[in-house]
Amino acid sequence: MTALPMRRAHVPFRVVAPVVVVGWFAAWFVNLPLANWAAYDLLGLEQGSHVGDAVAFFLLDVPKVLLLLLGIMTVVSFLRSYFPPERMRAALAGRGTLPATVGAAAFGVVTPFCSCSAVPLFIGFVEAGIPMGVTFAFLISSPMVNEVALVLLWGLFGPGIALLYMGAGLAVAIVGGLVLGRLPLEKWIEPWVLAVRAGGGATSLDLRLSVEQRLRDAWTTTRDLVRKVLLYVIIGIGIGAFIHGFVPMELIAQIGGRDNPFAVPIVVAIAIPLYSNAAGTIPIVEALLGKGLPLGTTLAFMMAIVAISLPEFVILRRVMKIRLMVAFAAVVVTGILAVGFLFNALGL
Amino acid sequence: MKIVEVLGPGCNNCRRLEAVAREAVAIAGVEAEIRHVTDYAEIVAHGVMSTPGLVIDGKVVSVGRIPSADDIAAWLVTA
Numbered sequence: 223m224t225a226l227p228m229r230r231a232h233v234p235f236r237v238v239a240p241v242v243v244v245g246w247f248a249a250w251f252v253n254l255p256l257a258n259w260a261a262y263d264l265l266g267l268e269q270g271s272h273v274g275d276a277v278a279f280f281l282l283d284v285p286k287v288l289l290l291l292l293g294i295m296t297v298v299s300f301l302r303s304y305f306p307p308e309r310m311r312a313a314l315a316g317r318g319t320l321p322a323t324v325g326a327a328a329f330g331v332v333t334p335f336c337s338c339s340a341v342p343l344f345i346g347f348v349e350a351g352i353p354m355g356v357t358f359a360f361l362i363s364s365p366m367v368n369e370v371a372l373v374l375l376w377g378l379f380g381p382g383i384a385l386l387y388m389g390a391g392l393a394v395a396i397v398g399g400l401v402l403g404r405l406p407l408e409k410w411i412e413p414w415v416l417a418v419r420a421g422g423g424a425t426s427l428d429l430r431l432s433v434e435q436r437l438r439d440a441w442t443t444t445r446d447l448v449r450k451v452l453l454y455v456i457i458g459i460g461i462g463a464f465i466h467g468f469v470p471m472e473l474i475a476q477i478g479g480r481d482n483p484f485a486v487p488i489v490v491a492i493a494i495p496l497y498s499n500a501a502g503t504i505p506i507v508e509a510l511l512g513k514g515l516p517l518g519t520t521l522a523f524m525m526a527i528v529a530i531s532l533p534e535f536v537i538l539r540r541v542m543k544i545r546l547m548v549a550f551a552a553v554v555v556t557g558i559l560a561v562g563f564l565f566n567a568l569g570l
Numbered sequence: 571m572k573i574v575e576v577l578g579p580g581c582n583n584c585r586r587l588e589a590v591a592r593e594a595v596a597i598a599g600v601e602a603e604i605r606h607v608t609d610y611a612e613i614v615a616h617g618v619m620s621t622p623g624l625v626i627d628g629k630v631v632s633v634g635r636i637p638s639a640d641d642i643a644a645w646l647v648t649a
Contacts, residue, residue, distance in 0.1 A: 306634060307619045334634065338581035339620045341610045346619040418611045429632060439635050537579070540610065 235434050246293045249285065257282035276467025283378075283459045283505050290377040291370070291448050291455075291501065298369045299440035303431070305332040307343050310360070315350045319403060322356045327395035330363025331372075331388065337365070337534040344541050345415055354411070355403020361538075362554055363395030366529040370447070374504040375524070379511070387521055390565070394525070394557030401553055410546035447501075454502030462505035466512060474513040480569070486522050486562035490555065493526035500528050522562030529554055572602040572646055577613045577623035580606075584622040587636045591624065594642035602646065 260281050261267050267274035310329040314322045335343070340361065347357045367388050376384035408416070431439070478485045496503055504524070511520050535547060542550070574591050578584025588606055595602045607613060607625075616625060620634030624642065631637075631645050 311619070335620070336581065336583065338579050338584070339634070341579070342614050342619050342621060345610070345614045414611070418614055429630075431635075438638075442636070 235437070239437075246289065250289055250293075253285050253289070254282060257285070272467045274467075276463040279466040279509070280459055280463035283462065283508070284456060286377065287374065287455055287459065287501065287505060288448065288452075290373055291451075292444060294373045294377065295369065295444040295447065296437075296440045298373060299334070299443045300437050302332055302334045302369065303436045303439060305329065305334070307333055307335065307339070307346065309333075311346060311350050311352065314347075314352050314356060319353055319355065319400070322352065323359045323396055323399040323403070326352075326356045326360040326399065327363040327392045330360045330395060331367045331392070333360075333364065335364045337531065337537055340534060340537050341541055344538075345418055348411075348415060353403055354407040355399045355401075357399075358402040358550065359395045359399025361550075362398045362529065362557075363392060365531060365534065366395065366525055367391040368500065368528055370451075371500045371504070371524060371528050374501065378504060378508045383517070383521075386517075386565075387524065390521055390561045391525060391529075394529075394554070394561060398553045398557050402549065405546070405549060407546065410543050410549075412541050412543060415541045451501040455505070458502035459505040462507075462509035465506065465509035469509075469513060471513050474510060474515050478510070478515045478519055480516045480518075480566050485516075485519050486559055486566065489519055489523040490526040490558055490562070493523050494530050495532075496527045500524075503527050516566050518562040518565030518567070521565055522558050525558045525561065526555075529558065572600055573625075573627055574602050574604045574646070575625040576604065576606045577616060577618050577625060578606070578608065578621040579610065579613070580608050581621070583636060584608075587622040587624060590636055590639050591642055593639040594646060597639055598643035598646040600646050 257278055261274060261278035262269050265277065267277055269275075310326070310333050313329070314325050317325065344357055344361075347360075348354065372384055372388060375387055476482075478489070493503075507515075507520055507524060511517070530551065535551070538550075539547060572595075574595065576584060576588045576591055578587065584606070588604065591604055595604065613621065613623065616623060616630055618630060618633050622634075622636065623630060624632040624637065626645055632642075
């Protein structure tokens, strides 16, 4: 083969971007009337009936969640590309424990991070002399206040709950980081971590990317994510639609109500194996919240889904001794339970 | 003969980057050996904090993302 492989036609970016933006907003605004029309007029289902409401919920939420994921996630991933881990390390190195811990938790919201980078990041931080408690604040906040959860909470529940969730997540990360920082962490880390010497290769700060490259990366990341979660999203919305249409409010109030002290621990236990299915779970949560599940229980459920990840624990086991893993998990679970009980007690 | 190293513990993105790197070698038409580095100590020794990383002849050219095959091919030719 001598010729270069066929290139895809390259439409200029400044032509694609406005078309996509306009199309997105058009789809966003037409979604609700279209879903209602399809459920109640086209299919002739009765408004207020069990089946009608369930079908309308499903037809409304599938495009809505997909639009949120495809559109907002692309924008968010693009913005996040400006906060690589190296920038965080430079910002945190040499600061006091408290400001560094708060900073690390905040960076957890914006720094792009995948759990397979947990070990290199951990070592990179140790090398820079950043206290390990600070690193833990990041490791807690990064998955918990993740972009998928925030975008979907904002889009489906409004900014109030999204910001409450973010605030609660940051609080758990900061307190968790401070508590873990008090432990004799040097002894609880696998010895090879402290022995390894990091080299000074090029970092993502030196490897400047163009805006178009960043946008293309953001789109690729988003597209891959949507492909991965699509099935779960549809199943989740299906379950949500069933709850919305058929499950009576009294049942939710009875099982998950504020008077049941076991509701928060139970939802946390249910949530742990659901990891990485935040996109599929939030529509279920949406339906449950609509049926009167208290906010504290709802937030605890959401947090436990994303914060405690078995795959990440397997990866972190490479650098941490079992004792530390247990302490880490215990701190995170305690924090989530505290958030659940606190918000329920406040009667929000 | 170029040495192309894909740095990553074996997650999906690292495997994808390896496939893209192979494609890039074919596009560039250069002779290259592709190594997949999964050892954390070796990854960190390159100063890489976000995986997957890409190294050509010992020089880090990309971290924390999967560049396009065309971009990698260009690096292979110029590096």
